[in-house]
Amino acid sequence: MKRVQIPAVVYGPDPGSCRLLACVYRLLTRPVRNSMAGLGFRLRPFLAGAIFTVFVFYLTGVSFRPTQVVDLTSRRNEDRLPLIQSKDGRVNVSSPLIFIGGIPRSGTTLMRAMLDAHTEVRCGEETRVIPRILGLRSAWKKSEREWKRLQEAGVVDEVINSGVSAFIIQIIAGHGAPAKRYCNKDPFTLKSTEYLSEIFPNSKFIFMIRDGRATVHSIISRKVTITGFDLSSYRQCLERWNAGISMMYEQCASVGPTKCKMVHYEELVLHPEREMRQILEFLDLPWDDRVLHHEMLVGKKIALSKTERSTDQIVKPVNLDALTKWVGAIPDDVVQDMASIAPMLSTLGYDPHANPPNYGKPDDIVIKKTNDVRENGQEWYKKAVAVVNDPERVDKPHNYRRDVGQVQQVDNENVVKAPRAQRVVDNLYNN
Structure with a gap:
């Protein structure tokens, strides 16, 4: 040998x-x-x-050279901003980072998957630690006593900002493949939009907005644990949604439309090409057709986490089935009080009294992909199960095949009939 x-x-x-x-x-x-x-x-x-x-x-390694004192005020001069080493080279606080956020289950994962399909962008999985470091800094700032102690110890704004920005850059640039543009998707980061805009002056933000009724139903039905949300109460969860979305809305409005773009999940699903063209223009990125077909790059360019609750859904193409699953699931007393429970629905352009709502008519490509998901449910189910660590949470494909006459002819094409409740909603889009 x-x-x-x-x-x-x-x-x-x-x-x-x-x-x-x-x-x-x-x-x-x-x-x-x-x-x-x-x-x-x-x-x-x-x-x-x-x-x-x-x-x-x-x-x-003992050195007898005199100690050099770093002037932290140099950060204010972009020409002298400290460079931080990352996997692909050098990235600094003036780099044009992209932050995607919103209330969980509002389409943030779909948005990051579509951007991940772009040749110049890398978002990757949720880091989970970036919202925590931002929350820690926010807690220090809110406590007058703690903030005074930090100031007395010399841990002033410039020191904290330098440490927080260095931490965020290393996490974003270091947890995935190199790219021309780096993107982060941690939903709750947009609670700190103003602060992030301050320490990363060239960053841009995508604020994902979704009908709060659909968001809350998704949180409860998929058992997504969020601090402060009682998954046994639609009323309480809608109130928490209203408070959270209100804070993010104010933060986004504060930095202005040139820095923060509000994207409605329903519009992204119904009109993906129109919305993505606007989003890429906002981000100063060239058009790339692959953003419309992210499902083809899952497991290749697009990395997935087996623990994220949305992973099994983004292996599928953009489709209509998630838009109105909440219809008929919310208790009647909550439906009657919807306008007072969640006033942000009206602020964001949703009708709190429409049940089901008419979000609009989808593009032809969306109808085609929706029919593909329904007709080939078993194949998409297998793909979804393969990317999660808990197959039980993946929706079973037979949900689309309960009615008699599974396949019908429409314009010489086979189309799988959806359940009756889903067909009622589909009729709204076709009228």
């Missing part, structure tokens, strides 16, 4: 220089014969000790 030699990995100074110093040290510390006991030879132990001391300093 042929022996394979595995080279050792050596950390620290060059081994060659270490061997040379060791040889010199051995020569200087050899026993001195009486015939050679001159002054020079008697000084050899002293010289050996001096060399040994210098060698120790060399190994430990």
